[in-house]
Amino acid sequence: MQQKYFKKGLITGIILGTILAVSALGYLYYVSKRNMAQSDAIGKSKHFKELNLPLKDLEGKPVDMMQFSDKYVLVNFWGTWCLPCVQEMPMLQNEYKALKEKYVFVMISDEDPQTIKAFKEKKGYDFVFVRSEEILQSMIGVFPTTFILDKSQRIIFTKTGSFENMDPNGFKQLLLKQIK
Structure with missing residues (x-):
């Protein structure tokens, strides 16, 4: 039974x-x-606004990417938990310092603003850090992902993955090559 x-x-x-x-x-x-x-x-996507990605600064105020239309924009989708993202940042910072007249670097994360602020302050980075309330990894796929936008916000270059193994001079030449 x-x-x-x-x-x-x-x-x-x-x-x-x-x-x-x-x-x-x-x-x-x-x-x-x-x-x-x-x-x-x-x-x-040919234009950044086609991504329809609402962005906010670390204080929670809306960010309009068109405010950067006087320069080329390097947009980097990243996370503090992403080791390749963190490893490439020192090189990005060095090139940002060298090319501030022509470029603005906008770092986009979906993490908590306090986490981003603490990371930024600890490392001393002076990029523009913004956040998205969208879950970026499901949208972007691979972190880091980098776009270069021209002055009209058209996407003129896309890189999936890190720049960490790229020669700094090669990275600088890549950035300068995008400028028309």
Whole structure:
């Protein structure tokens, strides 16, 4: 008698486990397809405003990227938890100091403003740090991702991944090459 209930329970458990596994795989497939579509849309964007990304400064005030239209803009999507992001920042800071007359560097994160402020102050970076309330990693895909925008905010260069292994002079030449 006990064996009969054991077999029923075992069969029921296997059926429920299979249903749960198939449902989980279906959900993961759906999420990955959605994220790939978002990343494709970002990759195909020709103008930064097409990303429709509301931004705020670290005090919570809205940021309009057009306020930087007098310069070229390096936009870097990053996170304090992202080791390649953190490792490339010293080189970005050095080039930012050298090219401030022509460029503004805007660092965009979806982290808490206090986390970003603490990181910025600890490291002494003077980039423009802003945040998005969107979940950037699902939108962007890979951190860091960097765009260079011309003065009309058109995306003229995109790089997925870090610049950390790039020769600083090569990075500077890349930035200068974008200026028309």
